[in-house]
Amino acid sequence: MPHKKNPDVFELVRARCNQIMALPNDIMMMTANLPSGYHRDLQLLKEMLFPAFQNLKDCLSMMNLMLSSVEVKEGILVDDKYKFLFSVEEVNKLVLSGVPFRDAYKQVGLEIQLGNYNPERNVTHSHEGSIGNLCNDEISQLMNNVITDFNFEKADQAISELIR
Numbered sequence: 001m002p003h004k005k006n007p008d009v010f011e012l013v014r015a016r017c018n019q020i021m022a023l024p025n026d027i028m029m030m031t032a033n034l035p036s037g038y039h040r041d042l043q044l045l046k047e048m049l050f051p052a053f054q055n056l057k058d059c060l061s062m063m064n065l066m067l068s069s070v071e072v073k074e075g076i077l078v079d080d081k082y083k084f085l086f087s088v089e090e091v092n093k094l095v096l097s098g099v100p101f102r103d104a105y106k107q108v109g110l111e112i113q114l115g116n117y118n119p120e121r122n123v124t125h126s127h128e129g130s131i132g133n134l135c136n137d138e139i140s141q142l143m144n145n146v147i148t149d150f151n152f153e154k155a156d157q158a159i160s161e162l163i164r
Helices: 009-021 021-032 040-069 082-098 101-112 137-147 152-163
Strands: none
Touching: 009 021, 009 040, 021 040, 040 137, 040 152, 082 101
């Protein structure tokens, strides 16, 4: 989207975790239709399985670092440098008024590029996670729970032993 200027660590961790969650299906497909006994094609499991442990370990380390330093700032959206966060809202408004999405996207992107972008900042969405209801208190509580309850050192040791 036209406003996309965020750090992508969380997106990469999400993608890597989805990759790890797909492993059971990959393993099942590789072992399908095997007659009984040992088969050399099982060695291909190592190519998928062993790196997954290191990937999980890396994801846990990155999340530990990111969650320990995340800070929620109140009232940040009033600062003019964050006006681009509202670009999706502007595109959606145009689409709801009958403009095709492709044209609305181009129009808002062009306004941003030319410096003519001045969004309506009064957002009335109330669903959880929307700009109007970020759920900052709940997110802070969950982050604190993860950081205090999860033993990253113990998880790191367990994964290291599995890799050996």
